[in-house]
Amino acid sequence: MTSFRYLKILFIALFIVLGTLSVPVLDNLKFSFDFSQFFPEEDPDLTFYNNFVEEFGTDDNFLLIAIANDTTVFEQEFLNRFHEFATESQSFDYVTESSSLTTLSYPLKTSFGYTALPIIHRDKPSQYAKDWQKLQEDSLFVNVLIDEKSTSLVVALQTEDNLDYKESEVLLGQIRSSLGNHQLTDYHILGRAFFYEAIVEMQKSEVLKTTLVASILVFLILLLVYRSIPVVLISVFSISMSLLLFLGLLSVLGKELNAMAAFYPVLMLIVGTSDVIHVTDSFIRKIQSGTDRYVAILASLKEVGMTTLLTSVTTAIGFITLLSSRLVSIQDFGINAALGVIVAYITVILFTGSLLITISEKKLIGRKSISKKWSNYLLDINTFTKKHPNSIIYGTVMFTLTCLLGIYLIGTNYEFKQTLPNNSKIAADFEFFQKNYSGFRPLEIAVTARNGHKVTDFIAAKEIEKLNIYLGGIKSIGNLQSSNLAYKVMHKANNLNQSAFFVLPNNESTFENYKRDAKKLARKQMDRFVNPSETRARINGRLQDVGTDSLKIIYTQISIFASTRMDTTVVTAKVTGKSILLDKNSEYIRSNLLEGLFYGLLLIGVIMALVFRDFKMFLISLIPNVLPILFAGAILGFLGIPLEASLSVVFAIVFGIAVDDTIHFLGKYKLGISQGLTKEEAIEKTFSHTGRALVITTIILFFGFMVLLFSIHQPSITIGLIISVTLVTALILDLLLLPVLLRKFIK
Numbered sequence: 213m214t215s216f217r218y219l220k221i222l223f224i225a226l227f228i229v230l231g232t233l234s235v236p237v238l239d240n241l242k243f244s245f246d247f248s249q250f251f252p253e254e255d256p257d258l259t260f261y262n263n264f265v266e267e268f269g270t271d272d273n274f275l276l277i278a279i280a281n282d283t284t285v286f287e288q289e290f291l292n293r294f295h296e297f298a299t300e301s302q303s304f305d306y307v308t309e310s311s312s313l314t315t316l317s318y319p320l321k322t323s324f325g326y327t328a329l330p331i332i333h334r335d336k337p338s339q340y341a342k343d344w345q346k347l348q349e350d351s352l353f354v355n356v357l358i359d360e361k362s363t364s365l366v367v368a369l370q371t372e373d374n375l376d377y378k379e380s381e382v383l384l385g386q387i388r389s390s391l392g393n394h395q396l397t398d399y400h401i402l403g404r405a406f407f408y409e410a411i412v413e414m415q416k417s418e419v420l421k422t423t424l425v426a427s428i429l430v431f432l433i434l435l436l437v438y439r440s441i442p443v444v445l446i447s448v449f450s451i452s453m454s455l456l457l458f459l460g461l462l463s464v465l466g467k468e469l470n471a472m473a474a475f476y477p478v479l480m481l482i483v484g485t486s487d488v489i490h491v492t493d494s495f496i497r498k499i500q501s502g503t504d505r506y507v508a509i510l511a512s513l514k515e516v517g518m519t520t521l522l523t524s525v526t527t528a529i530g531f532i533t534l535l536s537s538r539l540v541s542i543q544d545f546g547i548n549a550a551l552g553v554i555v556a557y558i559t560v561i562l563f564t565g566s567l568l569i570t571i572s573e574k575k576l577i578g579r580k581s582i583s584k585k586w587s588n589y590l591l592d593i594n595t596f597t598k599k600h601p602n603s604i605i606y607g608t609v610m611f612t613l614t615c616l617l618g619i620y621l622i623g624t625n626y627e628f629k630q631t632l633p634n635n636s637k638i639a640a641d642f643e644f645f646q647k648n649y650s651g652f653r654p655l656e657i658a659v660t661a662r663n664g665h666k667v668t669d670f671i672a673a674k675e676i677e678k679l680n681i682y683l684g685g686i687k688s689i690g691n692l693q694s695s696n697l698a699y700k701v702m703h704k705a706n707n708l709n710q711s712a713f714f715v716l717p718n719n720e721s722t723f724e725n726y727k728r729d730a731k732k733l734a735r736k737q738m739d740r741f742v743n744p745s746e747t748r749a750r751i752n753g754r755l756q757d758v759g760t761d762s763l764k765i766i767y768t769q770i771s772i773f774a775s776t777r778m779d780t781t782v783v784t785a786k787v788t789g790k791s792i793l794l795d796k797n798s799e800y801i802r803s804n805l806l807e808g809l810f811y812g813l814l815l816i817g818v819i820m821a822l823v824f825r826d827f828k829m830f831l832i833s834l835i836p837n838v839l840p841i842l843f844a845g846a847i848l849g850f851l852g853i854p855l856e857a858s859l860s861v862v863f864a865i866v867f868g869i870a871v872d873d874t875i876h877f878l879g880k881y882k883l884g885i886s887q888g889l890t891k892e893e894a895i896e897k898t899f900s901h902t903g904r905a906l907v908i909t910t911i912i913l914f915f916g917f918m919v920l921l922f923s924i925h926q927p928s929i930t931i932g933l934i935i936s937v938t939l940v941t942a943l944i945l946d947l948l949l950l951p952v953l954l955r956k957f958i959k
Contacts, residue, residue: 418925839945
């Protein structure tokens with residue numbers, strides 16, 4: 213035992229040193245948010261989009277600042293302040309272009325050439341009524357740079373591509389400072405940089421909040437269960453150490469924490485607590501019976517440690533099934549969560565075990581650390597399973613059928629606004645733009661010339677205009693722009709700026725004249741919509757957030773129109789962009805989920821078969837673990853919660869954690885059989901000894917995931933609720949169904 217005493221000191225010192233070294237590196241933890249994290253890998257549309265971006269740049273490099281006035285924007289003092297801000301915005305860092313109604317102008321062709329007419333005559337209030345009437349007649353800028361009630365104006369900034377978090381912070385800081393300097397307080401912002409800042413701030417807040425609340429919760433539950441301050445302190449210290457080491461490891465490895473990061477503290481605290489409870493329960497029970505503490509810890513690690521290792525491996529496998537997802541963010545979450553499970557296990561076995569044998573038996577046990585009432589209640593459950601086996605099986609069948617019905621009802625009509633923090637500035641601003649402007653989702657359509665044509669040819673421009681007119685008739689689409697925009701503006705300028713002439717000219721010779729003028733006067737504008745070889749053009753716009761299913765219908769309708777109503781010997785059109793790539797997730801979620809769970813079940817089945825060496829035990833172990841997954845899906849269906857990327861982690865978590873209870877139950881049963889007990893005696897001993905730990909861990913799991921109800925992130929709230937309820941269901945199935953299956957199928 214002397215060598216064991218030295219090992220105890222060594223392990224405690226080692227973990228304290230590692231924990232101390234982890235603290236300073238936490239500052240290096242990277243938080244990120246990028247829509248590309250949610251793009252399906254190995255998708256042909258993604259390959260097409262990446263090629264498209266090389267020619268035209270990204271479609272989310274914009275930032276919109278809508279500035280409202282109390283009654284109308286047509287007040288001279290307000291317009292002057294707005295114009296000063298719009299002019300100043302052109303010099304902000306990372307801004308490549310700034311547009312607003314006070315900085316843009318109408319071109320007008322005169323006998324001396326082209327001249328510019330103000331869209332809004334800021335210094336002539338008597339002209340405001342005519343200016344507004346002209347804007348309404350044109351409809352080019354309404355719901356784009358001014359709302360239809362004329363109560364707000366927009367400054368549209370084009371930024372450099374793919375701004376990171378720090379760059380976004382710098383730009384937004386300049387915007388807010390300038391708005392304050394010009395006394396423009398009623399403003400709303402929309403764009404990638406604003407989302408990046410808001411989501412990362414939410415991630416940091418969520419990680420801190422969930423860690424704090426979950427830690428307090430675990431402490432209180434352990435205190436109520438063990439009634440021993442030393443045991444509780446050891447448990448909480450061990451769990452906190454595992455979380456600290458895990459976050460430190462992520463920092464050292466340079467891992468970026470995405471929108472799923474808020475789950476890490478809860479998962480580590482819960483998984484760590486489960487391991488601690490099983491080891492501690494076994495250890496306390498043995499020293500209560502008079503066993504020497506060193507003998508007791510060795511026996512506990514031998515008896516429970518292997519089972520806990522098995523549960524940690526199966527939980528890690530549950531998370532690794534997320535590698536089947538085509539989404540990088542979900543794959544990263546799976547890898548990191550699996551890594552966290554292993555860190556928690558190593559910490560509990562080496563660090564917690566060392567701490568347990570450091571405290572004296574008297575302080576460790578407490579007065580009421582193990583109550584006989586627990587055994588009595590659990591044995592009553594066992595008696596119920598003996599008396600009503602058929603009722604339990606019939607109830608399970610009905611439960612399964614109900615779950616299948618719920619799964620059938622699962623939808624995928626997900627709205628982007630559901631990912632935004634509840635009651636936040638960004639959610640309010642998003643809703644403002646939804647109601648007053650053309651929405652946020654970018655729409656990109658790539659038009660490719662065929663058979664030697666160019667997209668700037670008159671015949672190609674007419675085909676592009678067909679699509680423009682069709683898109684303009686779809687209610688959910690706004691702010692449409694294309695390569696034809698410059699030609700239509702020129703046509704209008706050559707006809708006294710009359711709104712009726714904002715169309716393509718009827719004859720090719722006139723079109724060719726406008727094309728030459730456009731190349732001289734609107735070169736930058738044309739470069740945004742036509743590639744250098746003039747073989748591809750873009751049409752872009754904004755989509756309302758009407759749900760993925762509704763948007764899929766729109767994408768399909770556009771594709772059908774392009775293939776049937778346009779001359780495909782001249783040009784072809786294809787919907788592309790980040791919006792359609794995000795919406796394609798739902799096509800893969802179901803298939804990836806089923807594929808991942810299938811491989812997970814197969815791998816865990818192999819492990820269970822090797823451990824129990826009995827095919828019937830393997831089947832018995834799977835039944836109570838498949839049902840909770842079905843139940844999780846049924847909840848989504850019955851509550852009308854659409855399936856989306858982040859919810860796919862629900863099934864991996866349920867699968868990975870729910871199987872733990874089954875392994876502990878069957879492991880204890882097998883141990884009893886190997887000790888010469890009869891089947892009934894082994895089941896009774898399992899209920900009496902292991903049942904308590906299962907109930908306690910499930911209570912902690914339930915309340916631990918319920919911590920997510922305090923989140924401001926709606927998907928996190930949904931995930932917390934579903935997992936909490938589902939894991940309780942998994943426990944009920946283990947306690948009621950497993951004994952019945954053991955009695956019926958194991959001889």
